[in-house]
Amino acid sequence: MxxxxxxxxxxxxxxxxxxxxxxxxxxxxxxxxxxxxxxxxxxxxxxxxxxRTESYKGFLFDMGGHRFFSxxxxxxxxxxxxxADRFLVRQRKSRIYYRRKFFDYPLRALNAFRKLGVIESCTIMASCLRWKAFPYKEEKTFEQWVTNRFGKRLFKIFFESYTEKVWGISCSELSADWAAQRIKGLSLKTAVLTALGKKDKGIKTLIESFKYPxxxxxxxxxxxxxxxxxxxxxxxxxxxxxxxxxxxxxxxxxxxxxxxxxxxxxxxxxxxxxxxxxxxxxxxxxxxxxxxxxxxxQKLRYRDFLTVCLIIDVAELFDDNWIYIHDANVKVGRIQNYKNWSSEMVPEKGKSSLGLEYFCNEGDAIWNMEDDELVELAKQEMKELGLLQVDDVIDGCVFRVEKSYPVYDxxxxxxxxxxxxxxxxxxxxxxxxxxxxxxxxxxxxxxxxxxxxxxxxxxxxxxxxxxxxxxxxxxxxxxxxxxxxxxxxxxxxxxxxxxxxxxxxxxxxxxxxxxxxxx
Missing domain, CATH: 3.50.50.60 (FAD/NAD(P)-binding domain)
Structure with a gap:
């Protein structure tokens, strides 16, 4: 040192x-x-x-969604x-968008079972048991680490698409260190017990509320x-x-x-x-x-992202703080609903604002797109996801954030x-x-x-x-x-x-x- x-x-x-x-x-x-x-x-x-908090015409935008808990x-x-006196207490609500359906996140057993169906749910459990019995002998990659704990099927559904969208590389190229740091202590058993309202004595509960300025x-x-x-x-x-x-x-x-x-x-x-x-x-x-x-x-790498901020002529959109988009048909990775973080982020009654996060590399096609093109892309992808009508968007802007994520390749x-x-x-x-x-x-x-x-x-x-x-x-x-x-x-x-x-x-x-x- x-x-x-x-x-x-x-x-x-x-x-x-x-x-x-x-x-x-x-x-x-x-x-x-x-x-x-x-x-x-x-x-x-x-x-x-x-x-940081960016601003545009009085609207405030959080670059990434920063919950205050520790x-x-x-x-x-x-x-x-x-x-102290400027903090709000917010209940965490986030979901995963997959196959045009919304899944609670953290995953809840009954919600996931109902949305995936009996056959898919049984396939997931069978896959988990198979990989518990015959796991990868080495856990060098993100894919190996997650598969050994959740099974290959659940990895494909709830990990692969979003993770590769965030990092821009295959899960077989991403180091297991990433999973060990960010998902450590969790397992399918933990998720199921939490979802059923029970607790493994060796595992703490996941936070359900947080503070926010x-x-x-x-x-x-x-x-x-x-x-x-x-x-x-x-x-x-x-x-x-x-x-x-x-x-x-x-x-x-x-x-x-x-x-x-x-x-x-x-x-x-x-x-x-x-x-x-x-x-x-x-x-x-x-x-x-x-x-x-x-x-x-020169060999250490970073992942960048940009946020397309949309101002919406609708008072209420959806209850989530943010939504993870597990859909390879759109480029957006995550959507922030700023009004649900704090109403003071939106200065005009009857309006809402969203932040669509696009993970990219500085200098690539997404990063270099003109702001008006990015706003149009965001509007069309919100329509594709069924979350918004294009005509409801009355304005937009873009903020770029370089070197946001150190890459664990x-x-x-x-x-x-x-x-x-x-x-x-x-x-x-x-x-x-x-x-x-x-x-x-x-x-x-x-x-x-x-x-x-x-x-x-x-x-x-x-x-x-x-x-x-x-x-x-x-x-x-x-x-x-x-x-x-x-x-x-x-x-x-x-x-x-x-x-x-x-x-x-x-x-x-x-x-x-x-x-x-x-x-």
Whole structure:
């Protein structure tokens, strides 16, 4: 791990945080709260990263659907202290669209049995028993991992089509690590027991409700950014890090290119915390990283997506928060119904808004389509799915989100290990968050990495950010009897008593002064 300890006394610490998403802003907040000078560099015009809230004509759009729930007491406390009175509690409702029918998700036995029919249901059970008796001897791929637990038939119905749409590669090319991280702890037995209202004593229940900010997830991160600046630190928008200057195993400074002014700025620091994509960080080092490390960086892959946002002249559409589309005849992968997340996302009574998510690669045919063409595609696919009449759509827009999903392909692990060993050799650099660790972490996991990184700077410790989200339970399993506390002692020691700017002596005018006005 990075050699952070015993570098500087507290009064000489100056931290540069690359990335204004959940991990970077969490780290920045805790550092600023400890009276350590911080500068956050965010390449976009708004904070939040993938968890930002976009806007169009007063309508608000969540890029991905960010539920606020966590097994970490430290994360829950952080959220509550910053946005307690602005949270809504929402009952989870999501379904799977398959063969022009809707299936409850998580799957419920009676619902699935009724929709699939007796013959198909019996085929699924027979397939599950067959693969339990004669499983794949190795579980190297996503297909092998899922088939061994659910059977080949259920894999074909509820896993293959959607997974390949998301990742753009065959399930036989996707690493089993993906399934082990995202589906761990679940099995057909668990799903059936849950569906029947029973509980396996060894398995927790799946979460059925979650918190959500009134104006989307970006509301949280805009609040955090404001708190950072109110403490005398800076949050610089439109600041893309294009060069990272190093001397041996120490980072000296980073340089940014600011749009639209094309202004180049340099930021020095004693410590650097980065949530930018790990390959980008390595490839922007000067002097360059060794060739073997650069080659490994070039082989790590990402999946991008874009959201086509439709404004609908209908007050109520359907009850779901989101719907997974398991249909190869349409390109859309998931549909968000924003009004069911929060009515404040839709400013006009009698209207609704949807977000159709298209998984793609930056530069491919979908990514490069004109916005009006994408809006038309979305309208036609909603009609094809039977969810909407084309004439009900009165407006639309498109938001593109690059490098959203680190790809777990067959070779990612070996390349990631090369990069991890290299960046851990720097004495004043920590990488955090989904992209900084090349791990499909949730928002709360990203925050935990930021908490630990900040704690390492504040307390001159070397706690391992890479160990976050390596627990053996699926991230949506939770019980009142057992709260996950794998990082509680670290997180609590780091956060201490959080001071909010409303009760601070520092004024909002100072916060405004410290928000970098760029471009």
């Amino acid at each position: 990075s050699k952070i300890a015993n570098m500087d006394s507290a009064d000489t610490k100056e931290v540069v945080v690359v990335g204004g998403g959940p991990s970077g802003l969490t780290a920045a907040f805790l550092l600023a709260d400890a009276d350590i000078e911080v500068t956050v560099l965010e390449k976009h015009s708004i904070v939040g990263g993938i968890a 097994k970490s007491d430290a994360v829950n406390e952080f959220w509550e202290k910053l946005l 009134e104006k989307g997830p970006g509301m949280m991160w805009e609040t955090v950014a404001s708190e950072v600046t109110s403490r005398g630190s800076k949050v610089c928008l439109n600041s893309d890090v294009t060069r990272i200057n190093r001397s041996g195993t120490k980072i000296e400074s980073v340089e940014t290119l600011s749009e639209p002014s094309a202004h180049i700025a340099r930021f020095d620091g004693s410590h650097f915390i980065s949530s930018m994509p790990l390959p980008d960080l390595v490839l922007r080092l000067d002097p360059p990283a060794p060739e073997s490390v650069r080659q490994a960086a 067959a070779t990612y692990r070996e390349h990631l290990q090369v990069l991890r060993e290299f960046v851990e050799g720097f004495e004043n650099l920590q990488t955090i968050g989904r992209n900084g660790l090349h791990r499909y972490n949730n928002q709360d996991h990203a925050m935990l990495t930021g908490i630990i990184a900040a704690g390492n700077v504040i307390n001159d410790t070397n706690n391992d950010v890479w160990s976050v989200n390596e627990d053996k339970r699926y991230h949506e399993e939770i019980s009142s009897e057992e709260r996950a506390s794998e990082f509680s002692s670290i997180a609590n020691a780091t956060t201490g008593k959080v001071r909010l700017s409303q009760s601070d002596e520092k004024s909002s005018s100072q916060a405004e002064d410290n928000a970098c006005k760029v471009g």
